[in-house]
Amino acid sequence: MPGWFEINAADRPAPQRPEYWRSAVCDQFVPLAVEPGGGMLRGRVAGGDVAELRLRRIRATQHGFERRQRDISAADPEVLHLLLLDHGETLVEQDDRATSMTPGDLLLYDSSRPFRFRTAGEFQFTICLMPKRLLPVPERVQRTWTARALPSAHGVAAAVAPLLASLARHGSTADAAQQLALQQAMVSMYVALLSETGVEGRPPAVNLSLAKSYIARNLGDPRLSPADVAAACSLSLSYLHRLFANDGSTVAGYVREQRLQAAHRDLLEAAVQQPVAQIAERWGITDPAHFSRMFKKRFGSSPAELRRRWRVDSPGRTYDDTRPGNAELTPAAR
Known part of the structure; x- marks a missing residue:
């Protein structure tokens, strides 16, 4: 299976097995103390990556795992x-x-x-390791939910569990574009778990995070409106506006900034060989002239100027902005 790997402790002679196993677990997860229980050690780790997510399945005999402060100081993937x-x-x-x-x-x-983990006997975990920088949720909210068992028989957890299991088995076989979409789906699932009523209700920080996550998933829809965001997050429109005002922005201003930042990234991406107008449309801006004005006001140069400067600074680039349709849009061309 493409992108899939498996590590088996039994691949090493018995005397070498514990050290081999400890090293494999630390490599595939995070540095920590790995303490197999008594008896013959058996263990397997398998999985693959989905964009920036690491999906792993570990099955083994009785174990203890402990991540200590010195392990964190040595290496923290966050x-x-x-x-x-x-x-x-x-x-x-x-x-x-x-x-x-x-x-x-x-x-x-x-x-x-x-x-610290302590298993009562043989166990199997399926684990998604997500970079925290991908989560539009404050760390103080994330901390509220750690080490709380969430039964998957109901609520958001009932939807998350099968998705996690399926991604661990098949996600790494998807192509690059599909993996990004799957990653975004998993980000949304994390946000939904972190916002489910039960510990502290849904505080403003979580509601704002839900709104930003919905916007991120729908940036390409030119019809996206504050009312759509409010309805999708089960919030009143006035409360949504207050959330963004308290965050120092407006709903429309935040959407505009996210679209411009996404277009800026695409313009500097050699693999994105598309005219400026198509990039703008991908991110929900259908008027090329309006896009060019907004872009220049935000970044100090037009989209075409940015690409030309990047061509000079990056001579190995593959994008050809001399092709028809890639020049800056003049009034006549518009």
């Missing part, structure tokens, strides 16, 4: 793990909380703070 317990029973501790997990439970834990 990921928020989402774990599905497929098999076994496990005790998890982080952020002064401890929870017992049974099969079907989901759980979030953070690479940036110490944690």
